[in-house]
Amino acid sequence: MADRHDLTDDRLLAGDLATEAGRLLVDIRSDSGLSGRALGDEGDARSNTYLLDRLARERPDDSVLSEESADDKSRLQAERVWIVDPVDGTREYGTEGRTDWAVHVALWSASDGLIVGAVALPALDITYVDDDSLVEPTTGLASEPRGDRPRVVVSGSRPPAFSEAVAEAIGGEVLSMGSAGAKAIAVVRGEADAYVHAGGQYEWDSAAPVAVARSKGLWCSRIDGSPLIYNQDDTYLPDLVICRPELAEQILAVTSVVG
Ligand SMILES: Nc1ncnc2c1ncn2[C@@H]1O[C@H](COP(=O)(O)O)[C@@H](OP(=O)(O)O)[C@H]1O
Numbered sequence: 210m211a212d213r214h215d216l217t218d219d220r221l222l223a224g225d226l227a228t229e230a231g232r233l234l235v236d237i238r239s240d241s242g243l244s245g246r247a248l249g250d251e252g253d254a255r256s257n258t259y260l261l262d263r264l265a266r267e268r269p270d271d272s273v274l275s276e277e278s279a280d281d282k283s284r285l286q287a288e289r290v291w292i293v294d295p296v297d298g299t300r301e302y303g304t305e306g307r308t309d310w311a312v313h314v315a316l317w318s319a320s321d322g323l324i325v326g327a328v329a330l331p332a333l334d335i336t337y338v339d340d341d342s343l344v345e346p347t348t349g350l351a352s353e354p355r356g357d358r359p360r361v362v363v364s365g366s367r368p369p370a371f372s373e374a375v376a377e378a379i380g381g382e383v384l385s386m387g388s389a390g391a392k393a394i395a396v397v398r399g400e401a402d403a404y405v406h407a408g409g410q411y412e413w414d415s416a417a418p419v420a421v422a423r424s425k426g427l428w429c430s431r432i433d434g435s436p437l438i439y440n441q442d443d444t445y446l447p448d449l450v451i452c453r454p455e456l457a458e459q460i461l462a463v464t465s466v467v468g
């Protein structure tokens with residue numbers, strides 16, 4: 210049953226869902242008259258409804274795990290589970306002018322784990338999927354680098370305690386940004402060299418970003434170097450490292466000890 214849909218169809222669908230939910234969010238942001246927390250709540254709710262409606266119509270046999278929906282755990286018996294975050298970086302979405310927020314759509318299968326991922330950056334009008342196409346170095350999420358030191362991107366509101374130690378280990382500097390998806394994509398785009406997090410996160414925060422980052426050849430793991438595993442009973446998945454592969458050893462030497 211798992212091969213009912215071609216992987217390419219699923220990837221196209223993921224990309225389209227993330228892009229269209231993102232467009233809806235851009236419209237709500239410009240037209241609703243809301244801001245801050247109220248805008249975040251409205252965006253979360255409407256993006257979630259949009260994603261769930263389309264998945265129910267276009268993949269009626271699949272299960273869904275969403276940040277914004279009750280988890281009835283039927284997904285634990287499912288062959289295929291869409292893991293979605295309708296707005297990642299809700300705080301930044303609610304803040305005028307910020308571009309560091311994202312829509313995440315991933316697909317997990319019982320036989321192969323994460324098989325598809327799409328991360329939309331709606332404020333930049335671009336969506337990344339888990340294909341092997343080359344991503345040219347780009348700017349837009351982060352300020353221009355001041356030199357050639359590697360950059361470690363971390364949460365602006367909940368930076369991990371080891372941020373500075375990681376930067377020091379690779380001779381780099383720390384950069385703050387919102388949204389797990391935006392941070393992962395900053396590494397994909399070459400705007401940063403590593404994204405590290407600890408202290409709390411859920412499967413929907415990292416599933417799609419990890420699927421995309423992995424497809425571009427980046428290292429993705431827990432901070433102790435173990436694999437990130439999805440569709441677990443408990444969806445808490447509190448830490449991760451996404452980085453250029455040649456930096457993984459030095460970074461894990463820090464995060465696996467002090468994490
Ligand atoms: N300590 C923590 N506990 C729970 N969730 C956390 C967390 N730190 C970060 N996150 C979640 O991870 C995502 C990225 O966070 P940040 O922008 O701080 O890097 C956010 O998702 P949402 O915006 O979807 O809620 C945020 O809620």
Ligand SMILES: [Mg+2]
Pocket residue numbers: 276294296297298389413414
């Ligand atoms: Mg999130």
